[in-house]
Amino acid sequence: MPEGHTLHRLAREHRRLFGGRPVRASSPQGRFAEGASALDGRLLRRTEANGKHLLHHYQGGLALHVHLGLYGSFTTGSGLPPEPKGALRLRLVGENAWTDLRGATVCELIEPHEITALFARLGPDPLRGDADPLAAYRRISRSKTVIAALLMDQQVIAGIGNVYRAELLYRHRLDPYLPGQALSLPVWLQMWTDLVTLMRAGVRVGRIETLRAEDRPRKRGPLRRDEAGYVYRRAGLPCRVCGTEVRTEVLVGRNLYWCPYCQPPGSAGLLS
Numbered sequence: 001m002p003e004g005h006t007l008h009r010l011a012r013e014h015r016r017l018f019g020g021r022p023v024r025a026s027s028p029q030g031r032f033a034e035g036a037s038a039l040d041g042r043l044l045r046r047t048e049a050n051g052k053h054l055l056h057h058y059q060g061g062l063a064l065h066v067h068l069g070l071y072g073s074f075t076t077g078s079g080l081p082p083e084p085k086g087a088l089r090l091r092l093v094g095e096n097a098w099t100d101l102r103g104a105t106v107c108e109l110i111e112p113h114e115i116t117a118l119f120a121r122l123g124p125d126p127l128r129g130d131a132d133p134l135a136a137y138r139r140i141s142r143s144k145t146v147i148a149a150l151l152m153d154q155q156v157i158a159g160i161g162n163v164y165r166a167e168l169l170y171r172h173r174l175d176p177y178l179p180g181q182a183l184s185l186p187v188w189l190q191m192w193t194d195l196v197t198l199m200r201a202g203v204r205v206g207r208i209e210t211l212r213a214e215d216r217p218r219k220r221g222p223l224r225r226d227e228a229g230y231v232y233r234r235a236g237l238p239c240r241v242c243g244t245e246v247r248t249e250v251l252v253g254r255n256l257y258w259c260p261y262c263q264p265p266g267s268a269g270l271l272s
Contacts (some may be wrong), residue, residue, distance in 0.1 A: 001070050004159020005202030007049035008127045013204070014056065015047045015095040017076070023058075024093040028084035035109045036090060038062060051122050051158025055115065063119070064111055070107025076100075081267060122158040126196045127203065133192040140180040140188065147183055148176035149252045159199065166257045167210035168195055169180050170230040175267040176258050177253070187269035217239055231257040 025039040066072070081091060081098035101107060110118070123139065124131035128194060136214040139156045140147070150156050152163045158183040160168075169176050172191050174183075202208050209228040229239055235245040235248035244261035 001161055002052065002068050003070075003161035003164055003199075003202070003208070004049070004051055005199045005208070006198075007052055007068070007159070008056045008236045009203045009206060010054055011047040011049040012074065014044075014054075014092075014099065017099070018044045018092060018094040019046065020044070021094055021266050026091050026093075026208055028088040028091060032090050035064070035107070038109060041165070047141075049125075050128060051120075051125050051154055052161075054117065056103055061112065063112070063115060064100065065084065065106060065108050065110045065115075066104050067106035069103070070102030072097050072102065074101055081229075087255060120140065122154055123156045124157040126192065126199050133189060136192070137185060137188045140183055141185070143180035145178045145180055147174060147180050148256050148258075150180045150255065152221050152252045160195070162254045162256075163229065164195065164210075166232045167208070167229050168198070169258060169265060171210065171212075172269045173262055173267055175263050175265050176256055178266070178268060182268055184268065186226060186271055190271065191269070211240070231259055233257065 009063040022041050022043050024041065025036040027036040028066070029032045033179065039058055043060065045059060046057045048055050048057070053066060054066040058064070074098065077096050077112070084091065084100075087102055088100055089104060089107050092099050092101075098221055101188055113191060122131060124135050126133075136157050140150050143150060147152075148169060150167060151160050151168065152162070168191060171194060172187065174187075174191075190200075198208070198210055209227070210230060211228065216228070231246050233255075234246045235255075237246055238244065239246055239259040239262060242259065242261045244254075244259050246257055246259055247253050248257050251257070
């Protein structure tokens with residue numbers, strides 16, 4: 001599932017390509033025909049992302065809400081769009097660009113009060129200027145749920161997925177099974193600052209890279225996915241730092257990855 005940096009990157013791209021101009025909207029598949037008809041010809045005023053949710057705000061108060069889920073994606077190009085093929089839920093065409101949406105879990109028009117209710121259900125998003133890390137900590141510090149599960153709860157923090165979860169816990173040497181109430185505020189604030197930096201970099205470069213400079217492979221250019229992190233999808237491989245075999249277990253329906261030496265049981269994190 002795309003993580004929060006992807007949605008913020010899409011919001012920026014759509015703002016650049018379509019913002020401030022009328023947009024032609026259609027639903028070749030037909031599943032969003034009524035919504036596309038309502039949007040067709042309207043001016044796109046602004047875009048935003050919150051967690052894993054993307055919003056387009058159109059002239060007249062209409063808002064498009066998209067959640068990509070596990071299989072959703074946008075394909076974008078310039079010039080004339082190609083002939084529609086397959087399950088094309090929504091096509092937006094501007095003056096010089098087009099974008100196609102397929103496979104999204106949610107593609108709907110929502111009212112302002114529904115946006116308010118949606119945002120109220122979400123925890124703070126590290127990529128938004130209005131995010132309050134203390135709001136997340138209040139929920140974490142009151143919970144006996146393990147920190148690896150809390151980080152995946154969008155009501156605690158919006159936008160974190162499986163990759164950021166595993167890598168953030170490793171970077172701060174936290175036992176993934178530490179109860180939330182055992183996490184100190186100073187450690188959490190360090191984690192939050194780190195998370196903001198990592199996710200902003202993700203928006204900028206379009207991929208997740210979490211290795212510190214001293215741990216990066218000696219090569220030029222972007223890292224391959226299997227080179228870009230400490231533990232994610234490295235089960236059975238040696239830890240990049242200590243050489244211990246990286247472990248994995250299913251937690252909250254997703255594979256959790258961690259190093260049992262660098263993140264020993266009971267480890268409550270390190271302060272720099």
